[in-house]
Amino acid sequence: MAEKVAVVAFKLACAPDLHTTRERLVFNLTRGLFDELGIDRHAIDSFVMNSNDFLDGRTISTVFLDAPSGAYLKDETKVEMDGVHAVMYGWMRIMSGQYETALVVSLALTGSQVSPYVYTQYSLSPAYERQVGLLNELSGAALQAKAYLSRRGYSEELLDLVAAKDLELAAKNPRQIRRLENAGVERVRSSGPTYEPLRELHCYPPTDAGCVVLLASEKKAAELTDKPVWIKGFGSSIDTYFFGERDLTRSPSAADAAKRAFSMAGLTDPAREIDFAEISALYAHEEPLLAESMGLLPEGEAEKAYRAGDTRPGGSLPINPSGGSLGAHAPCVGGLMRLCEAVLQLRGEAGDLQLDGARTALVHGQDGICAQQNGVVILGV
Amino acid sequence: MEETRIVHGYWELSTFNFNIEARGINLMLEGFKEKKLKGIKCHQCGMVYLPGPFYCRKCHVNIDEPVEISDHGTVRTYTVQYADIRGEPMPEPRVSAMVQFDGCDSWVMGVVQCDPKDIHVGMRVKIKWKEQTVGNMQDMEAFVPE
Numbered sequence: 181m182a183e184k185v186a187v188v189a190f191k192l193a194c195a196p197d198l199h200t201t202r203e204r205l206v207f208n209l210t211r212g213l214f215d216e217l218g219i220d221r222h223a224i225d226s227f228v229m230n231s232n233d234f235l236d237g238r239t240i241s242t243v244f245l246d247a248p249s250g251a252y253l254k255d256e257t258k259v260e261m262d263g264v265h266a267v268m269y270g271w272m273r274i275m276s277g278q279y280e281t282a283l284v285v286s287l288a289l290t291g292s293q294v295s296p297y298v299y300t301q302y303s304l305s306p307a308y309e310r311q312v313g314l315l316n317e318l319s320g321a322a323l324q325a326k327a328y329l330s331r332r333g334y335s336e337e338l339l340d341l342v343a344a345k346d347l348e349l350a351a352k353n354p355r356q357i358r359r360l361e362n363a364g365v366e367r368v369r370s371s372g373p374t375y376e377p378l379r380e381l382h383c384y385p386p387t388d389a390g391c392v393v394l395l396a397s398e399k400k401a402a403e404l405t406d407k408p409v410w411i412k413g414f415g416s417s418i419d420t421y422f423f424g425e426r427d428l429t430r431s432p433s434a435a436d437a438a439k440r441a442f443s444m445a446g447l448t449d450p451a452r453e454i455d456f457a458e459i460s461a462l463y464a465h466e467e468p469l470l471a472e473s474m475g476l477l478p479e480g481e482a483e484k485a486y487r488a489g490d491t492r493p494g495g496s497l498p499i500n501p502s503g504g505s506l507g508a509h510a511p512c513v514g515g516l517m518r519l520c521e522a523v524l525q526l527r528g529e530a531g532d533l534q535l536d537g538a539r540t541a542l543v544h545g546q547d548g549i550c551a552q553q554n555g556v557v558i559l560g561v
Numbered sequence: 562m563e564e565t566r567i568v569h570g571y572w573e574l575s576t577f578n579f580n581i582e583a584r585g586i587n588l589m590l591e592g593f594k595e596k597k598l599k600g601i602k603c604h605q606c607g608m609v610y611l612p613g614p615f616y617c618r619k620c621h622v623n624i625d626e627p628v629e630i631s632d633h634g635t636v637r638t639y640t641v642q643y644a645d646i647r648g649e650p651m652p653e654p655r656v657s658a659m660v661q662f663d664g665c666d667s668w669v670m671g672v673v674q675c676d677p678k679d680i681h682v683g684m685r686v687k688i689k690w691k692e693q694t695v696g697n698m699q700d701m702e703a704f705v706p707e
Contacts, residue, residue, distance in 0.1 A: 201580045201581055202579075202580075203582070204615065207615075207616050210621070211621065211623075220621065237577030237579065248616055250621045252618045252619060292578070293577065293578040293579065293580065294578065306568050306570040
């Protein structure tokens with residue numbers, strides 16, 4: 181069995197419209213990654229494809245994407261969930277000792293070629309929610325936001341504070357697609373209403389995205405990079421499907437996933453031991469909600485923490501120093517965007533967004549309406 | 562026990578768009594106008610594809626070298642069809658075969674105009690082109706024995 185597994189390299193492409201085919205996207209990402217590393221597809225022992233057939237529009241869609249990714253006559257498997265689960269799967273394959281390397285190949289063209297909300301729409305129960313006809317991705321997020329703010333006694337201004345913090349950082353990040361000038365509280369507050377209390381700039385922008393992430397055993401990582409980023413822990417958990425059975429004011433599944441990840445990584449006081457967090461918060465309220473649930477902020481203290489700047493770079497626990505998912509997000513790829521940003525921070529390659537002394541990071545990915553399923557990865561150098 | 566009931570569901574597919582790169586298919590259809598087969602060859606391993614993709618499956622490199630392929634070839638496998646996929650009997654049995662044209666690695670599927678008793682693996686065939694070819698899939702009317 182392998183001792184430990186590193187993230188050794190990645191390649192990420194994001195745009196409102198990438199103007200490309202699904203096949204060309206994965207070809208360019210994999211070919212580009214191999215060329216940068218001076219390897220070819222035969223250096224990859226296992227391919228973990230990460231996409232969603234609803235979004236691709238073809239059933240068993242990876243059959244079209246395997247060969248352009250370099251997987252012809254190679255070990256190949258698929259994860260139809262957020263990318264952090266694909267990373268976990270690749271990590272497990274290497275830990276088994278059967279493989280030295282695993283490549284995660286992820287894509288979703290939800291900016292130009294299909295609405296991201298389609299995914300949620302078809303996940304609804306045909307016997308109940310679809311018959312009622314009121315629940316969708318945006319109404320679900322709005323209901324969760326209102327329930328959370330009301331339960332905690334937070335003002336709706338918290339949503340503007342979260343979004344302004346994220347969008348100010350996203351504006352400085354060349355990998356983000358929503359890069360606004362004057363992305364402050366005023367700009368957020370004056371964006372158009374969607375479902376109350378949410379406004380346009382509280383919500384992630386529809387994004388075309390593709391990402392490849394190369395994982396390797398300790399031995400192989402030494403050949404491929406001088407800056408390995410180690411996977412220290414992972415946790416996953418899923419809440420009940422039915423919306424009306426959930427506690428919308430918190431996320432027990434995020435709490436559970438984080439607990440497992442902390443335990444595997446040997447963290448006993450995570451809020452202190454973690455230097456920063458990259459959280460897939462698709463709507464502004466999800467960032468404090470998930471941070472509280474994962475134990476990064478004390479429950480009930482989020483508004484105070486955001487007002488005090490605790491979650492900004494330089495604060496006691498920076499959250500989404502990359503600008504987070506309000507800058508760009510696509511299903512499947514979303515968690516990998518957060519992972520790539522964390523890897524850059526840990527390697528000291530985050531440019532204008534670089535934090536001082538970042539050595540341990542929490543990365544979070546989610547799936548399902550209002551983050552029904554959560555995955556947490558602890559990375560470290 | 563309560564009876565189960567049926568609720569209606571649907572999968573709306575019209576919201577999907579597919580960007581496509583059709584160079585290999587366009588090259589093939591352009592060739593049809595002149596009653597020729599045109600594929601794409603990998604400069605690295607020499608594999609000839611029809612229709613041509615933009616990359617080689619084996620070498621994982623961009624490929625873009627048009628190559629002309631003979632319209633004579635060899636039957637590599639075939640089937641005689643007596644009913645359609647829903648089980649409806651065919652008016653006449655239909656022979657469909659995969660043919661490897663001389664100078665090409667890919668096999669191409671089409672109808673062979675011959676007696677079902679005569680078809681066999683290794684049979685030599687050629688393309689029967691429409692008299693007026695326009696550059697669509699119907700230009701290739703059928704395969705016929707050489």
